[in-house]
Amino acid sequence: MRQTPLRQVHERLGATMTEFAGWLMPLRYGSETAEHLAVRSSAGLFDLSHMGEIAVTGPAAGEALDYALTGWLSRLKPGQARYTMLCAADGGILDDLVVYRQADDRFLVIANASNTAVVLAELADRCPPLGAVVADETASTALIAIQGPNAPSILAPLASADLGGLKYYSGTYGEVAGRPAWVARTGYTGEDGFEVFCAAEDAEHLWAAALSEAGTPEAGAAELRPAGLAARDTLRLEAGMPLYGNELGPDVTPFEAGLGRVVRLDKPGDFVGRKALAEVAAAVEAGTAPERTLIGLAARSRRVPRHGYPVLSDGAEVGTVTSGAPSPTLAMPIAMAYVARGTTGPFGIDVRGRVEPAELVKLPFYKRSQQA
Amino acid sequence: MSVPAELHYSEEHEWVSIDGDIATVGITDYAANALGDVVYVSLPTVDSTVSAGDPCGEVESTKSVSDLFSPVDGAVTEVNEELDDDPGLVNAEPYGAGWMFRVRIPASPDGDVVLPPGLLTAAEYEELTKTNS
Numbered sequence: 162m163r164q165t166p167l168r169q170v171h172e173r174l175g176a177t178m179t180e181f182a183g184w185l186m187p188l189r190y191g192s193e194t195a196e197h198l199a200v201r202s203s204a205g206l207f208d209l210s211h212m213g214e215i216a217v218t219g220p221a222a223g224e225a226l227d228y229a230l231t232g233w234l235s236r237l238k239p240g241q242a243r244y245t246m247l248c249a250a251d252g253g254i255l256d257d258l259v260v261y262r263q264a265d266d267r268f269l270v271i272a273n274a275s276n277t278a279v280v281l282a283e284l285a286d287r288c289p290p291l292g293a294v295v296a297d298e299t300a301s302t303a304l305i306a307i308q309g310p311n312a313p314s315i316l317a318p319l320a321s322a323d324l325g326g327l328k329y330y331s332g333t334y335g336e337v338a339g340r341p342a343w344v345a346r347t348g349y350t351g352e353d354g355f356e357v358f359c360a361a362e363d364a365e366h367l368w369a370a371a372l373s374e375a376g377t378p379e380a381g382a383a384e385l386r387p388a389g390l391a392a393r394d395t396l397r398l399e400a401g402m403p404l405y406g407n408e409l410g411p412d413v414t415p416f417e418a419g420l421g422r423v424v425r426l427d428k429p430g431d432f433v434g435r436k437a438l439a440e441v442a443a444a445v446e447a448g449t450a451p452e453r454t455l456i457g458l459a460a461r462s463r464r465v466p467r468h469g470y471p472v473l474s475d476g477a478e479v480g481t482v483t484s485g486a487p488s489p490t491l492a493m494p495i496a497m498a499y500v501a502r503g504t505t506g507p508f509g510i511d512v513r514g515r516v517e518p519a520e521l522v523k524l525p526f527y528k529r530s531q532q533a
Numbered sequence: 534m535s536v537p538a539e540l541h542y543s544e545e546h547e548w549v550s551i552d553g554d555i556a557t558v559g560i561t562d563y564a565a566n567a568l569g570d571v572v573y574v575s576l577p578t579v580d581s582t583v584s585a586g587d588p589c590g591e592v593e594s595t596k597s598v599s600d601l602f603s604p605v606d607g608a609v610t611e612v613n614e615e616l617d618d619d620p621g622l623v624n625a626e627p628y629g630a631g632w633m634f635r636v637r638i639p640a641s642p643d644g645d646v647v648l649p650p651g652l653l654t655a656a657e658y659e660e661l662t663k664t665n666s
Contacts, residue, residue, distance in 0.1 A: 177566070192624070193595050194570045391569060391595055463573040465593050487572040487595060513591075513598075 165210035166303050166364040174387055182274035184211035186390055193391035197489040200350050200396055201527075203378075204309030205388035206371055209356070210364065213277030214302040215270040215284060218294045222268050224430075225293035226260065229284055231415065231438070233428040237262040242330040242347055245423050246415055247280055252437035253411040254418070256280050257403065259347055261332050269298075269343070269358070273405045287433060303364035307371060308354030308396075310529070311383035315375045316355050320344060324355070338370035349393065351400025351527055395486045398495065401457065401525030407468060407483045408455060408497060416441050417451040417499065419524070453480060453499040457524040458508055460494035462517035471511040472498045472519075478511075479504045488526060495526050534662065535562045537628055541648065542658035543604035545586075548628060551638075554646050556605045559632040560592065560623060563662045568594035571623040574601070576612040576634050583609060583636060585649035590633070592623070605649055607636035 163184045171178065176187035187208060189196060199205050217226055223235030232245030239262050247255045256276040261269045272280035277299055284295045307316050317324045322335030322344060332345030340363040348354040359367055376382030394404070403409050403418055415424050415438070424438050444450030460466055466485035471478045480500030488495045496510065496519070509516040536542075541549040546564035550557045565571065573593040583589045583603035590601035612634045616622060623631040641647050653661065 177569075189569060192570050194572075194621075395595060463593070464575070464591070465573070465598060467598065487593065 163211070165208055166361040167208045167210065167305075167368055170365055170368055171208065171387075176387075176389060179390065181390055182211060184274055186211055187387070189389040189391045190387045193389065193395070194489045196386055196388035196392035197395050199384055199386035200309045200352055200388060200392065201490055202310070203384040203386070204307055204311040204315055204354070204375070205350070205386050205392065206368065207306040207308065207388055207393060208364075208368070209304040209306050210302070210361070211274040212299075212304050213270075213272035213274060213280060214298045214304070214358065215272060215277070215281055216296045216298050217268045217270060217284060217288055218266055218296070219292055220266050221292035222266055222288075222294075223262075225288035225291040226268055226270075227428055227430060228291055228432050229287035230258065230260070231424045231432065231434065232260065233425040234260055234262070234268065236428075239264050240331050240333055242332055242345055244330075246420070247283055248415070248434035248438065249411060250434055250437065252414045252434045252441055254405070254409045254413050254415060255283060255411060257405055257409055261343070261345060263332070263334070263343060276405060301361055303359050303361045303367075304356060305359070305364065305367055305371070306348055306354060306356045307385070308348045308350040309352050311385070312352070312354040315371065315383060315385055316344075316357075319370055319374050329353075338367055340366060342367070349400075349402055350396040351402070351525065352396075352529055394484075395489060398484050398486055398497065399488055399490055399525065399527035401497070401527075403455075403497075404484060414438065414441050414451065416445050417453055417455065419455050421445065450502075452502055454502050455483070455524070456498055456500055457522040457526055458482075458496045458498055458510065458519040459491070459522045459526070460496070460510065460517055460519050462512070463494065464512045464515070464517050465494040466496040466498075466510045466512060466517075466519065470513075472500055473509040473511060473516060474500070474504045474506050476509075482510060490527050495522070497524070534566070535628070536655045536659045536662075538655045540628070540655060541604070542653040542655065542661075543602065544651070544653065544661065545602040545604070547602060547604045549604050549648075549652065551646060551648070554637055554640055555610065556607065556636045556638050557632050558604060558634050558636065559627055560601070561658070562627045565624045565627045565631070568592060568597065568599065570595050571620045574616045574620050574623065574633065576601070576616070577603070577609045579609050579612060581609050583607060585651075601633065603636065604652060605636050605638050607638040609634055610637050611635040
């Protein structure tokens with residue numbers, strides 16, 4: 162099992178560790194609900210060093226990524242980030258990605274840990290013929306996220322860059338606690354916050370510096386609480402963000418996931434999946450696709466819908482829950498589900514043999530009050 | 534991990550405390566830790582009959598749901614209604630305020646309380662949790 166550079170830090174904090182995508186990761190440090198609520202009300206500190214970091218470099222890197230991914234990456238200016246996807250030729254999703262343009266000739270592609278090998282193989286296949294160099298930097302890179310409304314005030318004193326001027330979905334090189342880092346205003350929690358990429362050997366120093374800068378809540382400081390993968394999952398679910406393996410997979414196109422906007426059919430040149438995705442887009446335009454759509458459901462019972470549970474409408478099975486959990490913020494169970502297009506409910510969820518009523522809710526379940 | 538010596542335990546991670554012919558049942562500290570934050574507990578109804586080893590409720594946590602098994606035979610006399618408002622008591626005080634239900638257990642002809650075979654002592658249960666982790 163692979164270990165992040167912060168493994169010993171987690172164990173000293175008494176974390177419950179779990180295997181995730183071949184990595185030994187902190188599931189929670191204490192109460193995952195408290196960790197979730199700390200991110201919503203103040204700030205949480207996450208070790209995300211299991212995520213894949215793949216550098217695509219060279220003068221043609223932008224054009225190579227335009228061919229390899231669904232987005233129009235060559236149009237990004239240095240410092241900009243984009244949410245995009247890697248699709249197969251048939252339009253199925255192989256991974257969802259965040260891509261940073263770090264310099265004119267350097268892009269950093271962030272892959273899900275479970276898909277890093279696939280993304281690396283596909284990029285290594287698709288990009289070099291167009292003149293770009295692909296390198297896996299996962300092992301040498303640590304990723305620490307500080308997420309929550311108090312993230313800016315905690316991180317700003319440690320950072321050499323002007324974080325106040327850093328817009329959502331942008332990033333900058335700078336120093337954090339004296340160590341070189343790429344600091345981006347991105348995240349997977351539905352809150353304002355930052356993701357800090359640094360050398361693996363600097364991870365412990367940065368983690369400790371962030372906790373020390375935040376100080377102790379008892380002394381009246383803004384709370385910065387270490388948070389594990391359990392809180393990360395409920396945070397992203399409330400924010401309506403898809404998770405690969407749940408909402409996204411090789412049998413799903415971006416259009417079914419409600420993410421057709423990431424498919425840039427208006428960009429010049431061919432890209433992998435263009436033909437198949439153009440057909441789906443045309444069918445969507447004509448109202449004959451997608452066959453299923455992703456919806457939000459709020460349970461009217463305290464029994465929690467989980468991944469794989471059948472969704473019913475008027476007693477007939479119309480779909481499946483992709484993610485479900487008790488929502489700490491809303492204090493009720495919530496779920497995302499794929500249902501047949503045009504299904505209007507009233508919905509029920511088969512929770513282990515008993516159908517529980519559920520209400521259709523517009524996604525996301527939770528939206529923070531203001532954008533950075 | 535706390536395993537009070539005076540209690541009996543099941544392999545499904547319930548604890549049993551005997552007072553006369555009344556057994557009080559809850560889930561262990563080990564189980565509560567493994568589940569994470571408990572958000573909902575579905576309990577058997579009062580006066581219903583439960584059988585040792587059979588499911589009689591559900592424990593929902595953030596990440597999962599588990600069946601609640603009765604470790605004893607008998608009739609349910611009382612359930613912990615506090616858990617409806619505050620299921621987190623299961624995590625906070627698994628052997629105290631987080632108790633789940635009480636059962637009147639049958640007595641043998643000579644008046645002794647009969648515990649089902651297979652219940653574990655504290656030492657045996659501790660051993661079980663060590664081999665699991």
